Amino acid sequence: MLLEVRDLSVSYGDIEAVHGINFNVEKGELISIIGANGAGKSTTLRAIMGVQEVRSGRITFEGMDITHMPAHKRARLGIRIVPERARCFPQLTVFENLQMGVYGEQAALKKELDGIYELFPVLRERSGQYANTLSGGEQQQLAIARALVSSPKLLLVDEVSMGLMPKLAAQVFEVLRALNKDKGLTILLVEQNALSSLKISDRGYVLETGNIEIEGLSSDLINDSRVREAYLGS
């Protein structure tokens, strides 16, 4: 098992956002966590990355307890996040942003760069530009590329479709699907866009106000009446 989350609780001050959830991710899987605003999806991802403190519970990565490991050490273990709203480094160029992705390992960047540019041709065109001159969609692509250059073992993707035009969002989902199916990349996807993310994923979890309410194969979830009613609008 690549990632195992047991009884995870996360709180902001006195307010508990995630109440003891359990889930796991196997190597090579693409997992969706869907849910409404404020359900605790992003909080869960941030806790796995280590940028949000955990109140109780345990997170294990490749059999190693990482619950209290600082974020930069988890990054070196091979966990990478595509954060909500991209979070590119605005005053660094596109290329420097990608360099940050492989922090300290120039050789890795050289090896991966061509593949990345093939995936996102616009980044090659704009490699010398400052990230804050990119459009929202381009920044989102840059954020994904920045996470991918390090060849992560587990890719966490937070609300990647947010603020993207539908066509671009569809492209991004297609890229994620291809990375998973063709390259075997393990992906944990957190999305409000339930249908798109369930369509490309193997299994899914439905998070509601900090609890996992429903879990199962994505193909079953798409047909589940409760999911349909609450998230798919029919």
Place this chain on the structure above:
Amino acid sequence: MSIYMINVATQIIIQAIAACGLNIIVGHAGQISLGHAAFVGIGAYSNAMLTTVGGLTFWQAMPISLLIVGLVGLLCGLPSLRVREDFLAITTIGINFIVVAIFQYTPALGGALGIGGIPNVELFGFVLKARPFFWLCFSCLVLVLAISLFFTKSWLGLSCFAIREEETAASSMGVSPVRAKLSAFVLGTLMAGLAGILYAHYMKFISADSFSFPFSVTLLSITVVGGLGTFWGPVVGAVVLGILPEVFRPLVDYRMFLYAALLLMMIRFLPGGLLGGSDLLSVKNLRKRKASATKGGDKS
């Protein structure tokens, strides 16, 4: 050049060296520091003590003084870099006041009388005064600028920029925020220490007052006016703020007032400083504008 001009130029260069250090801490790593003068002071006092009481030469004392400054910088940086922004500003002001108080109330450090009789710098039997001393300071500035340039091109520099822009994102990419900030802080304080060492042997007499809070504000003004995070910013800032008081000699009592006014004007009209951001002098901007002009300014 007349002796008067050499004196002004030497002072400008010493301030530029200290400002280069502050530029690394504030400009590159994005950690506000309002106590930079303290580290100039520690450099100055260390070398003054080692050469007067310790009987060492300038060159023997310098590495020891730098070591002391670096260690104190590390000790001060460890707790203070855990806080951010306003709190960091207050903490660094605190460091400044504590260090000045130690200079002032420790009899061994000369107390309120300061330390006098600091020897001249000698090199191969020649006494470096006036013009030769200016060239010594100038070489130090070149060295400091070279280190700054190397820093900005290094992985450490890149990680500091990343921390400045998006600390959380940077940490999720394998950058240890504490280590990056601390490295920048220590590198910056070492440059301040070097400026202090030169200052002590230039003035031949030092006292706690010279390194008090207003000097930290001056150094920050230099860095902001020149352009935070730019290569030439600290030098340009030091030249502008060094020459202004000489030109406006009659207004010398209002120097701090002028600095404050200048700082506010910069923040209002040129937030990137003379060399940074969105202004006409910015070379980077010019290049970017040219590039977008040739592209026809298209953006998909």
